[in-house]
Amino acid sequence: MFEINVGDTVITRKPHPCGSNEWSCVRSGADIKLKCLGCGRLIMLDREECKKRTKNIIKAED
Numbered sequence: 001m002f003e004i005n006v007g008d009t010v011i012t013r014k015p016h017p018c019g020s021n022e023w024s025c026v027r028s029g030a031d032i033k034l035k036c037l038g039c040g041r042l043i044m045l046d047r048e049e050c051k052k053r054t055k056n057i058i059k060a061e062d
């Protein structure tokens with residue numbers, strides 16, 4: 001089960017064109033909304049796509 005919550009930091013396998021590979025989860029549901037920590041761009045992905053692109057998740061509570 002792919003577990004992601006609002007506030008978690010997502011590290012993607014491929015960097016965004018701006019050079020950052022760190023994203024903040026701003027919405028978690030059927031679709032997942034991520035905000036690029038490099039340039040502030042927002043993207044929406046379905047859970048399956050998000051899982052595929054994710055290398056690591058840093059939990060907000062940790």
Ligand SMILES: [Zn+2]
Pocket residue numbers: 016017018019020036037038039040041
């Ligand atoms: Zn970016």
